[in-house]
Amino acid sequence: MPHDEANIAQAIRASGRRLTIQRTQILEALHRLPGHSTAEQIYAAVCEDSRNAEMAVSTVYRALDALAAMGILTAFADNGGVTTYEWAAAGAPHHHLLCECCGDTAEVALASLGALAAEAARDHRFAVDLRHMAIRGLCARCQRERTARA
Amino acid sequence: MPHDEANIAQAIRASGRRLTIQRTQILEALHRLPGHSTAEQIYAAVCEDSRNAEMAVSTVYRALDALAAMGILTAFADNGGVTTYEWAAAGAPHHHLLCECCGDTAEVALASLGALAAEAARDHRFAVDLRHMAIRGLCARCQRERTARA
DNA sequence: ATCCTTACCGCGAATAGTAGCAATAGCGTG
DNA sequence: CACGCTATTGCTACTATTCGCGGTAAGGAT
Numbered sequence: 639m640p641h642d643e644a645n646i647a648q649a650i651r652a653s654g655r656r657l658t659i660q661r662t663q664i665l666e667a668l669h670r671l672p673g674h675s676t677a678e679q680i681y682a683a684v685c686e687d688s689r690n691a692e693m694a695v696s697t698v699y700r701a702l703d704a705l706a707a708m709g710i711l712t713a714f715a716d717n718g719g720v721t722t723y724e725w726a727a728a729g730a731p732h733h734h735l736l737c738e739c740c741g742d743t744a745e746v747a748l749a750s751l752g753a754l755a756a757e758a759a760r761d762h763r764f765a766v767d768l769r770h771m772a773i774r775g776l777c778a779r780c781q782r783e784r785t786a787r788a
Numbered sequence: 789m790p791h792d793e794a795n796i797a798q799a800i801r802a803s804g805r806r807l808t809i810q811r812t813q814i815l816e817a818l819h820r821l822p823g824h825s826t827a828e829q830i831y832a833a834v835c836e837d838s839r840n841a842e843m844a845v846s847t848v849y850r851a852l853d854a855l856a857a858m859g860i861l862t863a864f865a866d867n868g869g870v871t872t873y874e875w876a877a878a879g880a881p882h883h884h885l886l887c888e889c890c891g892d893t894a895e896v897a898l899a900s901l902g903a904l905a906a907e908a909a910r911d912h913r914f915a916v917d918l919r920h921m922a923i924r925g926l927c928a929r930c931q932r933e934r935t936a937r938a
Numbered sequence: 939a940t941c942c943t944t945a946c947c948g949c950g951a952a953t954a955g956t957a958g959c960a961a962t963a964g965c966g967t968g
Numbered sequence: 969c970a971c972g973c974t975a976t977t978g979c980t981a982c983t984a985t986t987c988g989c990g991g992t993a994a995g996g997a998t
Contacts, residue, residue: 651964651965654975655975655976656963656964656965656974656975656976657964657965658963658964658975658976658977659963660976660977661976676954677954677955678953678954692978693977693978694977694978694979695954695955696955696956696957696977696978696979696980697976697977697978699954699955699956700956700976700977701976704976715865719865719869719953719954719955719984719985719986720953720954720955721954721955735908735912735914737914738917738920744912744914746908746911746912746914748904748907748908748911749907750900750903750904750906750907751904753900753903753904754898754900754901754903754904754923756900757898757899757900758885758896758898758923758925761896761898762885762894762896762928763927763928763931764885764887764894764923764925764926764927764928765925765926765931766923766924766925767888767924767925767926770888770924771923771924773904773908773914773916773921774916774917774920774921775908775914775915775916775917776914776915776917777913777914778912778913778914781913781915801994801995804945805945805946806944806945806946806993806994806995807994807995808945808946808947808993808994810946810947811946826984827984827985828983828984842948843947843948844947844948844949845984845985846947846948846949846950846985846986846987847946847947847948849984849985849986850946850947850986851946854946869954869955869956869983869984869985870983870984871984871985
Protein backbone atom coordinates (compact mmCIF):
# COMPACT_ATOMS: atom_id res chain seq x y z
CA MET A 639 0.00 0.00 0.00
CA PRO A 640 2.47 2.67 -1.12
CA HIS A 641 -0.01 5.52 -0.97
CA ASP A 642 1.81 7.76 1.45
CA GLU A 643 4.69 10.04 0.67
CA ALA A 644 7.28 8.47 2.95
CA ASN A 645 6.89 4.94 1.58
CA ILE A 646 7.02 6.14 -1.99
CA ALA A 647 10.08 8.25 -1.34
CA GLN A 648 11.82 5.26 0.19
CA ALA A 649 10.82 2.98 -2.66
CA ILE A 650 12.13 5.45 -5.21
CA ARG A 651 15.49 5.80 -3.51
CA ALA A 652 15.76 2.07 -2.85
CA SER A 653 15.56 1.43 -6.59
CA GLY A 654 18.50 3.74 -7.27
CA ARG A 655 16.21 6.49 -8.52
CA ARG A 656 15.98 10.00 -7.18
CA LEU A 657 13.14 11.92 -5.64
CA THR A 658 13.28 15.24 -7.45
CA ILE A 659 10.99 18.18 -6.84
CA GLN A 660 9.40 17.48 -10.22
CA ARG A 661 8.48 13.95 -9.14
CA THR A 662 7.21 15.23 -5.81
CA GLN A 663 4.96 17.70 -7.58
CA ILE A 664 3.73 15.01 -9.96
CA LEU A 665 2.89 12.73 -7.05
CA GLU A 666 1.05 15.59 -5.34
CA ALA A 667 -0.92 16.19 -8.51
CA LEU A 668 -1.79 12.50 -8.67
CA HIS A 669 -3.10 12.66 -5.12
CA ARG A 670 -5.37 15.52 -6.09
CA LEU A 671 -6.62 13.96 -9.33
CA PRO A 672 -9.37 11.31 -9.20
CA GLY A 673 -9.10 7.79 -10.62
CA HIS A 674 -6.94 7.58 -13.71
CA SER A 675 -5.47 10.50 -15.56
CA THR A 676 -3.49 11.05 -18.72
CA ALA A 677 0.01 12.49 -18.81
CA GLU A 678 -1.45 15.68 -20.25
CA GLN A 679 -3.96 16.03 -17.41
CA ILE A 680 -1.24 15.46 -14.84
CA TYR A 681 0.93 18.04 -16.54
CA ALA A 682 -1.93 20.51 -16.44
CA ALA A 683 -2.54 19.82 -12.76
CA VAL A 684 1.12 20.46 -11.95
CA CYS A 685 1.09 23.74 -13.89
CA GLU A 686 -2.10 24.89 -12.18
CA ASP A 687 -0.40 24.99 -8.80
CA SER A 688 1.26 28.38 -8.85
CA ARG A 689 3.76 27.35 -6.17
CA ASN A 690 5.30 24.91 -8.62
CA ALA A 691 8.07 25.92 -10.95
CA GLU A 692 7.63 25.33 -14.67
CA MET A 693 8.13 21.78 -15.85
CA ALA A 694 8.69 20.27 -19.27
CA VAL A 695 6.04 17.87 -20.58
CA SER A 696 8.67 15.27 -21.36
CA THR A 697 9.58 15.24 -17.67
CA VAL A 698 6.03 14.20 -16.85
CA TYR A 699 6.13 11.39 -19.39
CA ARG A 700 9.47 10.14 -18.09
CA ALA A 701 8.45 10.42 -14.43
CA LEU A 702 5.21 8.53 -15.02
CA ASP A 703 7.13 5.91 -16.93
CA ALA A 704 9.59 5.48 -14.06
CA LEU A 705 6.81 5.32 -11.45
CA ALA A 706 5.00 2.72 -13.55
CA ALA A 707 8.21 0.71 -13.99
CA MET A 708 8.58 0.47 -10.20
CA GLY A 709 4.97 -0.58 -9.76
CA ILE A 710 3.80 2.54 -7.94
CA LEU A 711 1.51 3.44 -10.81
CA THR A 712 -0.05 1.30 -13.51
CA ALA A 713 -0.27 2.45 -17.09
CA PHE A 714 -2.62 1.35 -19.79
CA ALA A 715 -3.10 2.57 -23.33
CA ASP A 716 -6.65 3.32 -24.34
CA ASN A 717 -8.12 3.42 -27.80
CA GLY A 718 -6.90 6.74 -29.17
CA GLY A 719 -3.30 5.96 -28.35
CA VAL A 720 -3.55 7.88 -25.09
CA THR A 721 -1.95 6.33 -22.03
CA THR A 722 -3.63 6.72 -18.66
CA TYR A 723 -2.08 6.22 -15.23
CA GLU A 724 -3.49 5.35 -11.84
CA TRP A 725 -2.24 4.29 -8.42
CA ALA A 726 -1.26 0.63 -8.57
CA ALA A 727 -2.70 -0.19 -5.17
CA ALA A 728 -6.03 1.55 -5.75
CA GLY A 729 -8.84 -0.76 -4.69
CA ALA A 730 -9.18 -4.35 -5.76
CA PRO A 731 -7.15 -5.65 -8.69
CA HIS A 732 -9.10 -4.84 -11.80
CA HIS A 733 -8.81 -4.84 -15.55
CA HIS A 734 -10.05 -2.58 -18.27
CA LEU A 735 -12.74 -3.46 -20.77
CA LEU A 736 -12.19 -1.07 -23.63
CA CYS A 737 -14.92 -0.63 -26.24
CA GLU A 738 -13.42 -0.23 -29.70
CA CYS A 739 -16.58 1.42 -30.94
CA CYS A 740 -17.44 4.14 -28.40
CA GLY A 741 -14.08 4.28 -26.61
CA ASP A 742 -15.60 3.77 -23.18
CA THR A 743 -13.67 1.83 -20.58
CA ALA A 744 -15.08 -0.21 -17.70
CA GLU A 745 -13.12 -1.53 -14.76
CA VAL A 746 -13.87 -5.10 -13.84
CA ALA A 747 -12.24 -8.05 -12.10
CA LEU A 748 -11.90 -11.13 -14.28
CA ALA A 749 -11.12 -14.42 -12.59
CA SER A 750 -10.14 -16.23 -15.80
CA LEU A 751 -7.14 -13.96 -16.26
CA GLY A 752 -5.48 -16.00 -13.54
CA ALA A 753 -5.86 -19.10 -15.69
CA LEU A 754 -4.53 -17.18 -18.67
CA ALA A 755 -1.42 -16.16 -16.75
CA ALA A 756 -0.94 -19.73 -15.57
CA GLU A 757 -1.25 -21.10 -19.10
CA ALA A 758 1.21 -18.58 -20.53
CA ALA A 759 3.70 -19.35 -17.76
CA ARG A 760 3.36 -23.12 -18.15
CA ASP A 761 3.33 -23.39 -21.94
CA HIS A 762 5.47 -20.42 -22.94
CA ARG A 763 7.37 -19.40 -19.80
CA PHE A 764 5.90 -15.94 -20.27
CA ALA A 765 5.08 -13.83 -17.20
CA VAL A 766 1.88 -11.98 -18.06
CA ASP A 767 1.60 -8.49 -16.65
CA LEU A 768 -2.01 -8.48 -15.52
CA ARG A 769 -1.87 -4.88 -14.34
CA HIS A 770 -1.42 -3.62 -17.87
CA MET A 771 -4.21 -5.78 -19.22
CA ALA A 772 -6.55 -3.83 -21.46
CA ILE A 773 -9.17 -6.00 -23.08
CA ARG A 774 -10.61 -4.72 -26.34
CA GLY A 775 -14.01 -5.53 -27.73
CA LEU A 776 -17.55 -4.21 -27.90
CA CYS A 777 -19.55 -3.00 -24.93
CA ALA A 778 -23.18 -4.07 -24.51
CA ARG A 779 -24.57 -0.87 -26.00
CA CYS A 780 -22.41 -0.97 -29.13
CA GLN A 781 -23.28 -4.64 -29.68
CA ARG A 782 -26.97 -3.75 -29.67
CA GLU A 783 -26.40 -0.90 -32.11
CA ARG A 784 -24.40 -3.13 -34.41
CA THR A 785 -27.05 -5.86 -34.56
CA ALA A 786 -29.82 -3.29 -34.90
CA ARG A 787 -28.09 -1.77 -37.90
CA ALA A 788 -27.77 -5.12 -39.72
CA MET B 789 -10.78 -17.40 -46.25
CA PRO B 790 -10.74 -14.01 -47.97
CA HIS B 791 -7.22 -14.33 -49.30
CA ASP B 792 -7.95 -13.96 -52.99
CA GLU B 793 -8.60 -10.73 -54.81
CA ALA B 794 -12.14 -11.46 -56.00
CA ASN B 795 -13.51 -12.28 -52.54
CA ILE B 796 -11.89 -9.26 -50.99
CA ALA B 797 -13.16 -6.96 -53.72
CA GLN B 798 -16.67 -8.27 -53.18
CA ALA B 799 -16.43 -7.92 -49.40
CA ILE B 800 -15.25 -4.33 -49.74
CA ARG B 801 -18.10 -3.36 -52.04
CA ALA B 802 -20.67 -5.26 -49.99
CA SER B 803 -19.82 -3.10 -46.99
CA GLY B 804 -20.52 0.11 -48.93
CA ARG B 805 -16.82 0.78 -49.34
CA ARG B 806 -14.97 1.26 -52.61
CA LEU B 807 -12.14 -0.63 -54.18
CA THR B 808 -9.78 2.12 -55.30
CA ILE B 809 -6.51 1.65 -57.12
CA GLN B 810 -4.74 2.71 -53.91
CA ARG B 811 -6.40 -0.11 -51.98
CA THR B 812 -5.65 -2.57 -54.75
CA GLN B 813 -1.98 -1.61 -54.61
CA ILE B 814 -1.95 -1.90 -50.84
CA LEU B 815 -3.48 -5.37 -51.00
CA GLU B 816 -0.89 -6.38 -53.61
CA ALA B 817 1.86 -5.13 -51.36
CA LEU B 818 0.42 -7.14 -48.47
CA HIS B 819 0.49 -10.25 -50.61
CA ARG B 820 4.16 -9.67 -51.29
CA LEU B 821 5.13 -8.90 -47.70
CA PRO B 822 5.65 -11.74 -45.22
CA GLY B 823 3.79 -12.16 -41.91
CA HIS B 824 2.91 -8.89 -40.29
CA SER B 825 4.03 -5.48 -41.44
CA THR B 826 3.75 -1.92 -40.26
CA ALA B 827 1.97 0.83 -42.15
CA GLU B 828 5.34 2.34 -42.96
CA GLN B 829 6.62 -0.92 -44.44
CA ILE B 830 3.49 -1.32 -46.51
CA TYR B 831 3.83 2.25 -47.72
CA ALA B 832 7.44 1.57 -48.72
CA ALA B 833 6.43 -1.62 -50.55
CA VAL B 834 3.80 0.29 -52.53
CA CYS B 835 6.28 3.01 -53.45
CA GLU B 836 8.89 0.48 -54.55
CA ASP B 837 6.70 -0.79 -57.36
CA SER B 838 7.42 1.69 -60.11
CA ARG B 839 4.16 0.90 -61.90
CA ASN B 840 2.28 2.41 -58.97
CA ALA B 841 1.42 6.07 -58.87
CA GLU B 842 2.48 8.07 -55.84
CA MET B 843 0.37 7.62 -52.74
CA ALA B 844 0.03 9.63 -49.53
CA VAL B 845 1.04 7.93 -46.29
CA SER B 846 -2.25 8.87 -44.70
CA THR B 847 -4.02 6.89 -47.40
CA VAL B 848 -2.18 3.78 -46.28
CA TYR B 849 -3.17 4.35 -42.68
CA ARG B 850 -6.81 4.88 -43.59
CA ALA B 851 -6.94 1.91 -45.95
CA LEU B 852 -5.39 -0.41 -43.37
CA ASP B 853 -7.85 0.89 -40.80
CA ALA B 854 -10.78 0.17 -43.12
CA LEU B 855 -9.50 -3.30 -43.99
CA ALA B 856 -9.04 -4.06 -40.29
CA ALA B 857 -12.53 -2.75 -39.51
CA MET B 858 -14.03 -5.20 -41.98
CA GLY B 859 -12.02 -8.10 -40.56
CA ILE B 860 -9.84 -8.67 -43.63
CA LEU B 861 -6.74 -7.68 -41.67
CA THR B 862 -6.03 -7.68 -37.96
CA ALA B 863 -4.16 -4.88 -36.27
CA PHE B 864 -2.25 -4.91 -33.07
CA ALA B 865 -0.17 -2.24 -31.37
CA ASP B 866 3.25 -3.31 -30.23
CA ASN B 867 5.41 -1.74 -27.56
CA GLY B 868 6.84 1.31 -29.26
CA GLY B 869 3.43 2.54 -30.31
CA VAL B 870 3.81 0.98 -33.74
CA THR B 871 0.80 -0.83 -35.17
CA THR B 872 1.34 -3.96 -37.25
CA TYR B 873 -1.13 -5.57 -39.62
CA GLU B 874 -1.53 -9.10 -40.93
CA TRP B 875 -4.09 -11.15 -42.84
CA ALA B 876 -6.91 -12.05 -40.49
CA ALA B 877 -7.26 -15.59 -41.84
CA ALA B 878 -3.54 -16.37 -41.73
CA GLY B 879 -3.01 -19.77 -40.14
CA ALA B 880 -4.54 -20.85 -36.85
CA PRO B 881 -6.01 -18.26 -34.51
CA HIS B 882 -3.17 -16.92 -32.44
CA HIS B 883 -2.37 -14.19 -29.96
CA HIS B 884 0.64 -12.06 -29.32
CA LEU B 885 2.88 -12.30 -26.29
CA LEU B 886 4.62 -8.96 -26.13
CA CYS B 887 7.68 -8.57 -23.91
CA GLU B 888 7.72 -5.17 -22.24
CA CYS B 889 11.43 -5.43 -21.65
CA CYS B 890 12.97 -6.44 -24.99
CA GLY B 891 9.99 -5.66 -27.23
CA ASP B 892 9.93 -9.11 -28.79
CA THR B 893 6.60 -10.63 -29.75
CA ALA B 894 5.72 -14.31 -29.94
CA GLU B 895 2.64 -15.76 -31.58
CA VAL B 896 0.88 -18.43 -29.55
CA ALA B 897 -2.55 -19.98 -29.18
CA LEU B 898 -4.00 -19.67 -25.69
CA ALA B 899 -6.96 -21.85 -24.80
CA SER B 900 -7.89 -19.90 -21.67
CA LEU B 901 -8.75 -16.83 -23.72
CA GLY B 902 -11.96 -18.64 -24.62
CA ALA B 903 -12.87 -18.79 -20.94
CA LEU B 904 -11.98 -15.12 -20.60
CA ALA B 905 -14.29 -14.17 -23.44
CA ALA B 906 -17.06 -16.29 -21.94
CA GLU B 907 -16.64 -14.68 -18.52
CA ALA B 908 -16.69 -11.16 -19.95
CA ALA B 909 -19.79 -11.94 -21.98
CA ARG B 910 -21.61 -13.56 -19.06
CA ASP B 911 -20.71 -11.11 -16.30
CA HIS B 912 -20.36 -7.86 -18.23
CA ARG B 913 -22.10 -8.46 -21.57
CA PHE B 914 -18.83 -7.44 -23.21
CA ALA B 915 -17.80 -9.06 -26.52
CA VAL B 916 -14.04 -9.50 -26.31
CA ASP B 917 -12.18 -9.05 -29.57
CA LEU B 918 -9.70 -11.91 -29.36
CA ARG B 919 -8.05 -11.02 -32.65
CA HIS B 920 -6.67 -7.78 -31.22
CA MET B 921 -5.42 -9.47 -28.08
CA ALA B 922 -1.88 -8.41 -27.28
CA ILE B 923 -0.69 -9.79 -23.98
CA ARG B 924 2.04 -7.84 -22.26
CA GLY B 925 4.54 -9.21 -19.81
CA LEU B 926 8.07 -10.57 -19.63
CA CYS B 927 9.50 -13.23 -21.91
CA ALA B 928 11.55 -16.09 -20.49
CA ARG B 929 14.87 -14.45 -21.29
CA CYS B 930 14.03 -11.12 -19.67
CA GLN B 931 12.71 -12.89 -16.58
CA ARG B 932 16.07 -14.66 -16.19
CA GLU B 933 17.94 -11.39 -16.60
CA ARG B 934 15.75 -9.67 -14.05
CA THR B 935 16.24 -12.34 -11.37
CA ALA B 936 19.97 -12.56 -12.11
CA ARG B 937 20.32 -8.84 -11.56
CA ALA B 938 18.63 -8.92 -8.13
C1' DA C 939 -22.55 5.65 -71.78
C1' DT C 940 -23.89 9.32 -68.47
C1' DC C 941 -25.21 11.11 -64.03
C1' DC C 942 -25.10 11.54 -59.12
C1' DT C 943 -24.11 10.49 -54.65
C1' DT C 944 -20.64 10.16 -51.44
C1' DA C 945 -16.54 7.37 -50.14
C1' DC C 946 -11.86 8.33 -50.70
C1' DC C 947 -7.61 10.79 -51.81
C1' DG C 948 -3.79 14.08 -51.19
C1' DC C 949 -2.17 17.58 -48.56
C1' DG C 950 -0.73 19.88 -44.63
C1' DA C 951 -1.28 20.71 -39.81
C1' DA C 952 -2.06 18.75 -35.21
C1' DT C 953 -1.34 15.19 -31.41
C1' DA C 954 0.76 11.76 -28.23
C1' DG C 955 4.89 10.29 -27.09
C1' DT C 956 10.15 9.33 -27.64
C1' DA C 957 15.15 10.31 -28.19
C1' DG C 958 19.51 12.73 -27.81
C1' DC C 959 22.32 15.91 -25.46
C1' DA C 960 24.35 19.35 -22.48
C1' DA C 961 23.47 21.30 -17.95
C1' DT C 962 21.70 20.44 -13.24
C1' DA C 963 20.96 18.56 -8.95
C1' DG C 964 19.95 14.23 -5.74
C1' DC C 965 22.22 11.77 -2.29
C1' DG C 966 25.72 8.34 -0.52
C1' DT C 967 30.45 9.14 1.17
C1' DG C 968 34.35 11.08 3.61
C1' DC D 969 29.34 20.20 5.12
C1' DA D 970 31.89 19.73 0.71
C1' DC D 971 32.59 16.21 -3.27
C1' DG D 972 31.65 13.46 -7.01
C1' DC D 973 28.98 10.20 -9.51
C1' DT D 974 25.20 9.82 -12.37
C1' DA D 975 20.05 9.98 -12.57
C1' DT D 976 17.18 13.50 -14.17
C1' DT D 977 15.78 17.75 -16.37
C1' DG D 978 14.70 20.90 -20.17
C1' DC D 979 15.38 21.72 -24.55
C1' DT D 980 14.49 20.60 -29.36
C1' DA D 981 13.92 17.48 -33.11
C1' DC D 982 11.62 13.49 -34.60
C1' DT D 983 8.31 9.49 -35.13
C1' DA D 984 3.86 7.30 -35.65
C1' DT D 985 -0.66 8.40 -36.47
C1' DT D 986 -4.84 11.19 -36.88
C1' DC D 987 -7.87 14.91 -38.64
C1' DG D 988 -10.07 18.45 -41.51
C1' DC D 989 -10.80 20.10 -45.97
C1' DG D 990 -11.58 20.76 -50.91
C1' DG D 991 -11.25 18.08 -54.97
C1' DT D 992 -11.61 13.33 -57.32
C1' DA D 993 -13.50 9.30 -58.82
C1' DA D 994 -16.01 4.59 -57.60
C1' DG D 995 -20.00 2.34 -58.83
C1' DG D 996 -25.22 1.91 -58.60
C1' DA D 997 -29.08 3.84 -61.20
C1' DT D 998 -30.98 5.69 -65.55
